[in-house]
Amino acid sequence: MKMRSHGKSVVVWILLAMLILGLGGFGLRNFSGSAKAVGAVGDTKITVDDYARALRQEMQQRSQQLGQPVTMAQMRSSGVDQQVLGKLIGQAAIGEGARRLGVSVGDQQLQKQLYDVQAFQNASGKFDRETYKFALRQQGYTEPQFEAQLRDDLSRSIIQGAVAGGVDAPKPVVDAYTKYVSEKRGFTWAEVSESDLTKAIPDPTDDQLQTYYNDHIDQFTAPQTRDITYAWLTPDMLADKVKIDDATLKAEYERRADEFKQPEKRLVERLVYSDMDAAKAAKAKLDGGATFADLAKDRGLSLDDADLGDVTRDDLGKAADPVFSAENNSVVGPVETDLGPALFKVNGIIDAQETSFAEARDELAGDAEAEKARNEIGKMSEDLQDRLAGGATLEEMAKETDMELGQIAYTADSTDGIAGYDEFRKAADEATTDAYPDLQTLSDGGVFALRLNKIVPPQPKPFADVKEEVAAAWRADQVVKAEEDRAKEIVSTVEGGKSLGETGVLTTKVASIGRGGYSDELPPPVISKVFKTEPGKPAQITANGKVYVFVTDKVIPADMEDSDTKLISGQIGTQLSNSLANDLLNFYATAVESEAGLDLDNQTVTAVQSQMQ
Template identity: 40%
Template sequence: MAKAGKGSKIVVWALVGGLIAGLGGFGVTNFGGTVGNVGTVGDTPIQIEAYSRALRGELDALSAQMGSPVSFADAAAMGIEQRALGQVVIAATLDNEASDIGVSVGDTAVADQIFTIQAFQGSNGEFDREAYKFALDRAGLTEAEFESQLRRESARTFLQGAVTGGIQASDNYVNLLLNYIGQQRDITYIVINSTSLPATQPLPTDAQLQAFYDENIADFTLPARKGITYVELTPVMLADTVELDEGILRQAYEDNQDRYYTPERRLVERLVFPDAEAAEAAKARLDSGEATFEDLAAERGLELADIDLGDVAQDDLDGAGEGVFAAEADSVVGPLDSNFGPALFRVNAILPEQSTSYEEAKPDLRDEFAIDRARRVIEQQAEDLNDMLAAGATLEEVAAETEATLGTIEYYDGLESDIAGYEEFRSVANGLTVDDFPEIHELSDGGIFAARVDGDLEPSPIPLEDVRAEVVLAWQTAEMMDQLRTRAEALQAALDAGDMAALDEVEIQTAENVGRGQMLPNTPASLNNHIFEMEEGAVDLVEGAEKVVIVRLDGVSDPDMESEEVTQMRGFLEQQAASQTAEALFQAYLEALRSDAGVQLNQAALNAVKAQFQ
């Protein structure tokens, strides 16, 4: 009997922890009938419960990534079925191989792992059998089933470690990567941009505009799209029609006085003294002009920032509040009692109270409550509208008989105007076909919609008159780039010929030790890649948005293999290369095992699992 080593056990513990977390709150689905597995690898079955759990885990992970629940239909379009099936096929492949070659984990090793799992421990940190039983009950597992799963996980980890353990990256390979990443370039360059051209670009003639439009028709063509008719009902549409009780609005006003009333506040500094006598003496010196407030603070070893209270309300100052709030701005009052002893208070500014009357607040309150009330009305109407559609009503009939509005849109992926501004609409529209019947879907603002595809529209040019402004701008940009290119080519010729006098009117810049991926200010993003493809001494033109760069490669330097930076990079690359090699080797190993054992899938069982999520 082969046993997993210490490193394997650590990995297994992590896997088991994830298993328990994933199972908690989900349980095992009873699919009924005689369907027991979704396939086999060799003689090893792929349990239907394992596939269901993998599918649920992928769906939950995707929802967490998106920040909101994702429907199964949307998740399926993103490939979760394939990922979940891949997970369970890999597990079954390793289980089958472990069984064939006799790899297993002993009872003692399994027990040691169980005792270490935090979910199974009591408040004293020791293994608690009741906690163990409770966790497994929540997961829908018996102790025997869980321990069998744990044993299989350990065997899989052992096999993976046996295949990938000890793999190291080749020194030649790492040195090649280091040389590629660490090389640097020295360049001389000139940036030619629109500032060197006339401030205003000429307008094209009608003939020039038409010719440019025709030559670049792909830029002014709508993509393939769907002609969609929809009905929409949102809280904003109903807000003006809902009835609100005056008493509710007034109560909301009273309950939220902090929104509608701000008491007077003052910007105050407080200078505390050890006793009343010292405070009175300081106030006398201040009143006589012998000392300033700043002088008094400095004598106490304090900066003004140390005694600044910021803006305060009267209640914030306890017993001193009345005196401070009776003072005028730019005055000092006291001594007054404070929590820290007798103090002088300087009032730097007065922030008057602010209040909003009920009548002033009423429109905002009504809007707020009307939208909330409209959401509830829509929630109540949604089922009725869905029933109408299920009974065969058209969208046009729904709009005629309800408060929903009818609209049309030529939708394509990426459109975000009108109703397509809602992510929920885009998600539905992307998967909608002419064969689908309309049904009610929710919108993020509490609204609802239903949509129907009337037909698929082929790509079609947008009429010139509809995009005239865009075409004019594109023509001017193209003309400007032609002018920049012509000027840059002339300067390049001068640079090649050594005619430095021709370069007097432009700024020549240099950059040394430019690393791969390093951006230079006000240069095209493609410049860096370009200079690493140039031969030393070459002069090239690199174009970007509204600029052209003339660049000469002056020098190439290899990395210092002994430097601290390169040494750190070497360690990272060695680890990354070893990991990639191990992954590739493990995938090849899995493929060989699958090919040798044979994989059979039960489509009926896969469909049964899928049906549970729809």
Template identity: 40%
Template structure:
């Protein structure tokens, strides 16, 4: 059984690798950069090809853009070392390919074909491997079957190498059991908050000497922040939008541009399952109607997923006439009779019926006016960018920009706490922190399409105001510190009494009991230090005092319950941790092996080729 599980996992891994290869190679054909540059370096005799590096770098940039939710420029990628990360990864992979070559590790044509036959993307209407479908999929990615199969053969060889190095590496059971024994432990405890009401009376009024001492010892908390006095000139779309009135032709054009959103025909959300012949499709429909099977079961039996058969949201015009007639004949969710298509007979399942809707021009006219005006304002601002750059380069001051152009001049005492006006833009804040005295202003863009230029006039360092100017603030801080000190002293007294066996209620404390709490539980309206401290205590009846921002907490441990190692949750955790730990151990061992292989074969890089690839990506 274990062998079967590993085999299944390996097949899944192969499918994933194949699909990633097809998707990742899209758009990067054999053309590369042109000329004679074919590789950016090599490990031993195995080259790191231009296509591999170009593809890997583009994928890394695209991944970072999706993760951040905004485009990542090539300049940013280079500054942050994304290109270096890709080269290191490719060097490690190429080193393993070179090692497999030296060792003579490879897989035969039969194994390559077997793996290709398992990829759903390469299967035809009958659900089996189809050579035409396979070649068409590669052609769309500008790939030749021979090149793709060589990549597959190299990947398979690296897998063989990895399995030979890491096979049989498993995590010791004691590790997982010890970890769950720690994480799964439960504790019951009683705690109370020491508040100001427990004190015998209010704090005494501080003397001048006490305030002076407190001021001297805690002066940094009363310092003013660093102030960066900045002059700026800026222009945003909002400053222009009220003066813009789009004409009717522009509104009509925008309405037509958004017609697909505002006016939609009747649509259906459908799935398509193809069959080898009409007899098979008819038999499948009959079995569904008889309740002997379902559309989902037929998809699963074919080795497909619902994503594989999903056709999405379609209108009548999106479909060939016979298909459209069958699909749109259904006025509610259901399954069509077999339909002949260009790819053979198929069943279509309609999952939702979306009614047509039309939005008259007049109903959205105000919205179109606002959108068109905002768009024109953004374009008008960006059109000013080049003019502003030229004026600044010619020696114009920010004050002159505010007088001679549509930009508005302003000044701000900027600090980290400033958020009003232009300080609310992250772009400005970054520039404000970067500026040095004497820097010439440069035109920059704002996140809403605005532009600005800024100049640092002066830095006012943090300073401690005289005590006389902030006496009330110092007195309030002294009073809070004194309250905390007195509560801490009271807490030590109460803790000693608890340790002697006195109950919390007898000490005038409003105790609260927590039963069977875990390490990761959340106790509302109390510092996380309470739970952490409760799990630091070693035996029942032990107590602890926990300082807080306003005073203190006192806790008494009632009971320790060991983790239930036989519980289903524990067994699932142990199995998962053992699997993850074994995978991590294998990954660490294989990484060390890869580093040794790379050092043995040697890595060479052609920096000219690297620079050429970097320059080709925009």
């Protein structure tokens, strides 16, 4: 089995423990049965619980990324189950290497690592044994199990450091990559449009359109449609029944006074000093021409560190009067504050703002009425669900309640009306013709129920109904083909010695663009082909339905002394070094596995997976 990843570092392991323990274990439990391991490298076992835990963690992470539950079947179909097992085999191989070399850590180091895990600490930030025990129970560990696993991880980290620590990519390789990535091009381009054609596109015959229709039938096929009847009720539908009187709205206006009556504010940066002499010295430096950013840099800070954002008088305490009396873009101080003498820079003045009740009334009414409507729907929901459970049809629901009836020919592209709600689209996609309507909620507090009447499979639209659409598509296709033929003529002319501009097309010159660079006017495939074309040689490309011709004017080598290039070089060096380190670990783990032997119990692997369906 090819191993792509090996034991996590101690830091990663602790962070992972903090995350998972904070989530209460996500339903993990010990697996019972006669088999205790899914495999082993030498004498280092991969336990059933370790495999189950790793699978569950991967399933949870992928579920969070996708926003929906991931099943074991999906894990298997995408090969993720094998990736998880491969990682555990890699960890076991490195652990076996540590065992054979006698590498381990003492109790003192183990205790230090345990005490540093935040999930095991009490409110005062100290290690608490009861918190520790509870957290391990939530995760499905006993104390000896967790401490043994942490000890193994610490041992693996020592081996990892010895095998791959301090690996640096060769400078010539880093430089070569950097020069390739940072190289630029200058080029001249033109879009070949219909106006550049020497012949007009003739009108199509009926036979040509019929042939095009037949050859491109997918373009003229209606998607699968779900014929759905639904009944729904939203807060907006109850607008006339939930009007709020002015007395109530005025009370709400006063309750939210802070929102509608904003005091005067200042955008402020602050630098605090240890004593008044240091603050005065900084002010003198500022008066001598230094900037506030210079003062921050002297303190080892950035302006982000000094930024207080928008503040009111109450936020500034003793500094309120001088700061709020200062002009914009001025520096105030030194001023004594609770933190010590400080300098303040005023970067903006925000005048006090007050929204009157009359101005705020519509917003207040909208919020209050929407909330009242949601509450009313909440009160109705039990009765609505009981009616559906009792056999009421959607048509009867619309007649006997405030719900409204609707019909939709639903497709995967539907977004109008109720199809604009994710909840409805999910229910519509999952509905079956034999299911009874069930009350479900919408994101705005509304409710709905639906019935799938039938599924209409994808079917071609009749030619007569889409003839104009076919004609437009045929013509667009013919125009692109004609433009490509014209582009070939232009390329041939340029190869004969003329410039691109002399061919009659409207040209644009790009002085410099980087590999993978962005252009507002050109799609990425054009930029990519520019870097594949020799300087001085014309070329053509069709991208996004448009035809382009271009000539690469010059190659601009990377400036290895440029600050941006140096940054890129550093990033490339780090990536290559990490890749080399990972390769070394892979070689080492493979060697240990080969020497010690790998034993996998596929039956137990399958059994663990079957309990996670």
